[in-house]
Amino acid sequence: MPELPEVETIARDLRALVVGRTITGVRTDWPRMVAYPDLADFVAGLHGRRVADVWRRAKWLLLDLDGGGVLAIQVRMTGQLFVVPAERPADRHVHLVIDLDDGRQLRLRDMRKFARVGLYRRDALGRVVSERRGPDGIDGSVDLFARHGPEPLAPDFTLAQFRERLHARRGRLKSLLLDQSFLAGVGNIYADEALWRARLHPLRTVARLRPGDEARLYGALREVLAEAVARRASSIDDYTAPSGDGEMQGYLRAYQRTGLPCLRCGRPMRRITVGQRGTHFCSWCQRLPAADRTGVAGLLALARGNAGEAVRRGPRWSELPGEGALGLTPSEAAMAAARARTGTRAVGGKTGTEALRALASAARTRRAAATRRRAARDGAGA
Numbered sequence: 543m544p545e546l547p548e549v550e551t552i553a554r555d556l557r558a559l560v561v562g563r564t565i566t567g568v569r570t571d572w573p574r575m576v577a578y579p580d581l582a583d584f585v586a587g588l589h590g591r592r593v594a595d596v597w598r599r600a601k602w603l604l605l606d607l608d609g610g611g612v613l614a615i616q617v618r619m620t621g622q623l624f625v626v627p628a629e630r631p632a633d634r635h636v637h638l639v640i641d642l643d644d645g646r647q648l649r650l651r652d653m654r655k656f657a658r659v660g661l662y663r664r665d666a667l668g669r670v671v672s673e674r675r676g677p678d679g680i681d682g683s684v685d686l687f688a689r690h691g692p693e694p695l696a697p698d699f700t701l702a703q704f705r706e707r708l709h710a711r712r713g714r715l716k717s718l719l720l721d722q723s724f725l726a727g728v729g730n731i732y733a734d735e736a737l738w739r740a741r742l743h744p745l746r747t748v749a750r751l752r753p754g755d756e757a758r759l760y761g762a763l764r765e766v767l768a769e770a771v772a773r774r775a776s777s778i779d780d781y782t783a784p785s786g787d788g789e790m791q792g793y794l795r796a797y798q799r800t801g802l803p804c805l806r807c808g809r810p811m812r813r814i815t816v817g818q819r820g821t822h823f824c825s826w827c828q829r830l831p832a833a834d835r836t837g838v839a840g841l842l843a844l845a846r847g848n849a850g851e852a853v854r855r856g857p858r859w860s861e862l863p864g865e866g867a868l869g870l871t872p873s874e875a876a877m878a879a880a881r882a883r884t885g886t887r888a889v890g891g892k893t894g895t896e897a898l899r900a901l902a903s904a905a906r907t908r909r910a911a912a913t914r915r916r917a918a919r920d921g922a923g924a
């Protein structure tokens with residue numbers, strides 16, 4: 543699911559490809575994709591408009607049009623955007639085509655049809671608003687982002703503001719980070735990554751955080767999001783950007799590393815489900831204070847068992863094979879190389895088997911996704 547860095551990368555790619563172009567036609571074979579206004583007004587409102595800028599707010603792509611219109615695109619789970627010459631064939635998963643005046647098309651491809659688009663306008667305050675019935679069924683001028691929290695990477699989003707927002711909330715960290723009204727744009731991947739970096743258990747309660755915890759979380763969130771933007775985000779499943787895949791997937795330290803050694807302490811990473819989302823963490827580096835365990839004993843017991851044998855017999859990092867192991871991410875490979883340099887012998891024996899199996903399985907899954915993304919690029923005519 544694309545989060546802030548993924549959508550930001552798409553926006554940056556699009557900016558280079560479509561700013562200055564004028565829209566000469568709009569077609570869709572999936573009218574339900576148009577969330578606002580109705581299809582006829584959407585098509586008429588885009589026609590003849592020049593794209594003045596492309597930006598992002600939360601997980602939305604926003605194309606400012608001359609005359610005050612804003613084309614909003616929410617790619618959601620599997621939406622992909624490409625800008626390609628009009629004569630290239632497109633497969634049946636391309637559901638929205640926007641013709642540009644230079645003979646190219648902006649194509650929205652979505653295998654699962656979850657993506658949504660809308661045509662809004664900027665009001666006097668610069669907000670993106672709908673005028674009539676919006677996606678939520680509210681009449682009148684509605685701020686599309688009224689219920690979204692601040693942008694975590696905004697230069698003016700300070701630690702003091704972060705603290706103030708935290709102190710106004712209750713609940714546990716993972717759920718809070720996923721709440722778009724708390725912060726905009728953070729999703730499952732970067733919530734897990736930020737919590738791992740900040741050494742905070744996903745089930746820590748907000749009320750029991752100390753000032754140092756809050757500062758580490760603020761710093762970790764901003765760091766991991768900025769790094770992900772710089773690396774063009776994480777191409778794990780279907781996410782790809784108009785100008786190519788991201789590479790942050792190779793630098794994730796917590797997300798989807800269940801059973802693999804923690805890159806800090808070597809103990810197996812664990813997985814629990816919080817609010818139906820898989821949550822990855824190290825129970826050693828990210829301790830849960832006794833006071834925060836009330837009500838989550840069952841979840842934690844599951845975490846102890848869910849990596850199966852890998853949890854009980856999992857290898858320390860030093861026991862992982864060094865070179866040539868399948869599916870090592872660049873950061874894992876770097877650590878393995880560092881081990882090799884300091885003379886630690888890698889052992890590929892019984893204790894490493896489970897971790898190796900997990901690595902191989904993760905590598906297979908990611909190869910399949912990469913194949914799917916290549917097919918998507920072909921299918922969209924890119």
Ligand SMILES: [Zn+2]
Pocket residue numbers: 804805806807808809824825826827828
């Ligand atoms: Zn650890």
